[in-house]
Amino acid sequence: MSQPQMSERPKPFVFPEYCKGCGRCISVCAKNCISFGTEINPQTGLIPIVLDLEACNGCGLCITACPEPYGLQPQLPEVDYELIDPATLFGPRQSAATPAETTPDELIDLPATAPLVIKGNYAAAIGALLAGCRHVYGYPITPSTEGAEFMAKYLPQLDGVFLQAVSEVATVNIMYGCGGAGLPCLTFTSSPGFSLMLEGISYMIGSEVPGVFLDIMRGGPGLGNIAPEQSDIKLACRGLGHGNTHAIVLAPSTPQEMLDLTMLAFQLTFKYRNPVVILGDGYLGQMTGRVTLPNKMIRPGLPDWAVWGDAGHRRNLICSIYLSEPELEEHNKRLIAKYAAMSASEQRADLFHCADADTLIVACTTPAQMAKGAVQQLRQKGVKVGLFRPVTLWPFPIQHLLPLLKRVERIVVVEASDGQLEDELRLALSNAGIFKPPLIENIRHYGGVLPGQTEIVNRILATQEVAS
Amino acid sequence: MTTTVFYDRFERHAQGQGIKGHSTHYCPGCGHGLAHKYLAEAIDELGIQDRVVAVSPVGCSVFLYYYMDVGNTQAAHGRAPVVAIGHKTANPDSIVISYQGDGDLASIGLAEIVSTAQLGIPISVIFINNAVYGMTGGQMAPTTLMGMKTATSPAGRTPLMGQPLRMAEMIAGLQGPVYVERVALYDAKQRTRAKRAIRKALECQVENKGFSFVEVLAECPTHLRLDPVATEKWVAEQMTQIFPLGLMKDVTKDASFPALPRPSFSEERLLEVVGASMEEVSRFATSFPSHLAKGDVALKLAGAGGDGAQTAAMLITNAAINEGFDSTHIPSYGPESRGGTSYADVHVAEREVLSPAAPNPHLLVAFNAPSLAKFGPAVQPGGVVVYDSSTIHSVPELPAGVTAHGVPFTQIAADLGRTLVKNVVALGALQEATQLFPKETFLYAIRNALKEKCAMIPLNEEAFAWGARAVRGN
Incomplete structure (x- = not known):
């Protein structure tokens, strides 16, 4: 000039x-x-x-x-x-561009293919690719590393970005940037890493930034070990950092579901502008199984609210600051209304032999598969037992449970944690006004020991004998 | 110089009402306003306003987004550089600015700034060093001078509180950045230099040269408890002693950062990458192996690390799924896989595998004595055990009705010239002993697995055949 x-x-x-x-x-x-x-x-x-x-x-x-x-x-x-x-004083603004409109996602047809035979972690990674995610950030942590390794190998072939961050703290904040720019992004992590990401997740919720977190849960507390546990349920359902936070928590139990629910997670994270957590466990991440690809993949659009870095999006702001108390209260009310909408619309459960069950097993991720085996074995013995498997841990699928309660006399919660799933169940029952639920028993293991099929069968049979 | 990069009214500052609509929240004499102004002017001069994404930090400049009419993101404390990475990798055309103070950048965000600088990704960092925490009320910063009194060093900073951190020198010592300079605001000459440096930092990004870093020595009269003019003097005389001004690094001349990728959404490429095949799968089995178990056959393959139990398990799972059955494979992890027993649980189900664990398998393949001793007694009555008789010389007592086949996996593989194929010998033996699937099912899975290493196929076929022959000969 x-x-x-x-x-x-x-x-x-x-x-x-x-x-x-x-x-x-x-x-x-x-x-x-x-x-x-x-x-x-x-x-x-x-x-x-x-x-x-x-x-x-x-x-x-x-x-x-x-x-x-x-x-x-x-x-x-x-x-x-x-x-x-x-x-x-300064004449016209440099840009007279009209605000950007949301570019919708584009669905692309996929031809029929033979089923893949892959690990749960790879299935989730492929689900992310199919959902249009080309930005993956992460920090290596067992037992989730296959996901990051897969992305590091294959994202460059799709001209995507895999970046190994300096820490989990950095990872979640890179996601805050990428999600804030309006693109689908993902990380693979495991329990200690997930703990480190919680502050950033709170910021994402407060600023309404989408992003998908795949936590392959391992044994804790502290360093614990790298065997499967389910002890991040309370973090994901009740403890996503500071403030009034919630996020949809999905719990796959097979490699196929690792793919399907990861795809769903991307849909939900943009629908609600809120992070989504997928809880797997070390067993599921390592488990190889049959995975069928869907018939569509997604080319993501760009939301109108994105801080993208062009004229149409220039006016946008990603921020969780509301200095005045009434404004922050309003913001909280908005978020809470959003949680209520998720709670009303997104409850998902898988019911296995539940229709005539008087005993209900409640379990998720890998222990749910053990329980499924147990139900089949018990049914062969004529025991009226069913498996109620929450697919969303938050919101807990109480809508699907309530109709079963008329018949159910006993609930056995099978989990690899100190009652974290049972707490979600009890809270959901209580919030639904069920103050006298059926007898709730439990089978719990910790530290990487999973409840086994035989143990579940024996417990239910013993319970039956006591009852009769 | 005037600029349109500031909002015409600061709507985000108290709803733009009254004086706050045109006035910053900074104290009189604060350096932030000048840095904002030079940044705004540089954006204007370079014609990049629409492309800019400014990342506001935590600190006094947390409200940068009140003022700059650009895309704005507000980051958690210390994380602005990595939030900037997120924006830059999402849209390589955006011009991303990480604006940070000394607490944000040099204390809580050290890992982020150092790693981002070393990554060298083209973002521009403006670092405001005023030697004190402003926003929280005048506490000690990592850049506080020795002897300087602050709210958390009330008697003056001592060596027990550490020495002031020279960020520009540290960042310039890295390979990643292309341009690092320290400037100041205390007189007209320094202000001219500061403005030039900020503009250059943005140019480095516009021209995709790489990461740039400008440290600005700024005044904080409020927390130094000095008037604005005396604070300028203090910066000029005291701060520059510890934080010398000047260019720390400039390799911009021939620098060029690799182009950041633009995602592909080609379905052909994606299917190729994930290994999905549209080819018809060949099937050989006429029915589910119900003679072994009704609806669901459980297998365990156990050995030492390197025996190939996991690969053999994978081949069984692949074979089963090719035949249209469901199948799962879970490898064992943990200390047992380090030199001890490494085992794989496999299920083959007619419709759906329910529980994927196999504590009581129908079929056991044991590669060494500890594996057979551990898992042999758990095999279901009527089950089949195939073990390596090269390494296992005494068979423990097995449950009633369990058939055991000793086949010298290792010896056969060694005779073939590669002990590595002992797991394929084992598969041959398993097939012959159990008729889990037809022979062709296994061979098809083996050939598929070796698609990239065709030369290995004949050896593996031979190993498989020898394993089967050994069972027949028993």
Whole structure:
């Protein structure tokens, strides 16, 4: 940009209410035109500088020295600056672009293919690719690393981005950026890494940024071990960082579901502008099985709210700050209404032999498969037992459970944690106004030991004997 | 110089009402306003306003988004550089600015700034160093000078609180960045330099040269408890002693960052990448092997790490699924896989595998004595055990009705010249001993698995045949 000639240089003027009297302009003025004021501005309580422009040669150094955007301004010759709104001083905005509209996702047909024979972690990775995710960030942690390794190998072939971050803390914040730019992104992690991501997840929820977190749960607390556990249920359902947070929590139990639910997670994370957590376990991540691909894949669009970096999206802001208490209360109410909508519409459960069951096993992820085996074995013995498998852990699928309660006399919660699934069940029952639920028993294991099929069968049979 | 990069009214600052609609929240004499102004002017001069995404930090400049009419994101404390990575990798055309203070960048966000700088990705970092925590009320910063009194160093900073951290020097010492400079705001000359440096930092990104970093020594009169003019003097005389001004690194001349990828959504490419095949699968089995178990056959393959139990298990699972059955395979992990017993649980189900664990298998393949000792007694009555008689010389007592076949897996493989194929010998033996699937089913799975290593196919076929022959000869 060309500099005006000396003779054309405008002299400065200042709105006293926009001057904080710091005096940076005073020392640069060679003509001593500017001095500290003495009168307090009644609007600001500050003492603005005083201009005496008789000797001013329009050098402009004072204007460059002024830290306020609307502080010292060049005086335009014909303008009566005392009367005009500063907003009109600078002419038209650089961009007159209309706000961007949401570009919808595009569905692309896939031909029929033979089933894949792959690990659960790979199935989830493929689900993400099919859902249009081309941005994966992560930090290696067993037993989730196959997911990251798969992405590191194959994303470059799809011109996607896999980036190994410096930590899980960095990972979730890169996702905050990528999700804030409106693109689908994912990370694979395991329990200790998930703990580290919680702060960032709270920011994502507060700023309404989508992103999918695949937590392959392992044994804890602390470093624990790398064997399967289910002890992140309370974190995912009740403890997503600080503040009033919730996210849909999906619990696949087979490699096929790792793919299907990962695809669903991307749909839900954009539908609600809220992160989605998928809880697997070490066993499921490592389990190889038959996986059939869907008949459609997705080319993601771009939402209107994205901070993308072009004219149409320039006005957007990704932010969780609401300084005034009533505004933050309103924001919380908005989020809570969103949680209520998720709760009403997104409850999912898988019912196995539940219709005539008087005993119900409640289990998720791999223990649910053990329980499924147990149900089949018990049915062969004529025991009226069913498996109620929550596919969404939050919201807990109480809508699907309530109709079964008329007949059910016993519930046995089978889990690899200290009652974290049972707590979700009890809370859901209580919130649904069921204060006298059927007898609730449990089979619990910790530290990487999973409840086994035989153990479940024996427990239910023993219970039957006690009952009869 | 005027700019349109500031909002015409700061609607996000107290709803733009009254003075706050045109006035920053910064204290009189604060350096942030100048840095904002030079940034806005540089954006204007380069004509990139529509492309800019500004990442606001936590600290006094948390409200950068009040002022700049660009795409805005507000980051968690210290995380602005990695949020910037997210934006830059999402849209390589965006011009991403991470604007941070000294607590944000040099304390809580050290890992993020160092790793992002070393990554070298083209983003521009503007680092405001005023030697103190402003927003939280004047506590010690990592850049606080020795002896300087703050709210958390009330008697002055001592060596027990650490030495001031020189970020520009540290960042310049990395290979990633292309441009690092430290500037100041205390007089007209320094301000001209600061403005030039900020513009250059953005140019590095516009021209895709790489990561740029400008440290700006700024004034915080409020927490230094000095008037604005005295604070400028303090920065000039005290701060520059510890934080010398000047260019720390400039390799921009021939620098060029690799082009960031633009995603592909070609369905052909995706199917190829995930290994999906549209070819018709060949099937050989006429029915489910109900002679072994009704509806669901459980297998365990156990050996030492390197015996190939997992690969053999994978081949069985692949074979089963090719035949249209359901199948699962779970490898064991943990200390047992380090030199001890490594085992695989496999199920083959007519319709659906329910429980994927196989604590009581119908079929056991044992590669060494500990495996047979551990799992042999758990085999279901009527089950079949196939074991390596090269390594197992005494068979433990097995449940009633369990048939055991000793086949010298290792010896046969060694005779073929590669002990690695002992697991295929084992599969041959398993097929012959159990008729789990027809021979062709296994061979088809083996050939498929070796698609990329065709030369290995004849050896494996031979190994399979020898395994079967050994069972027949028994």
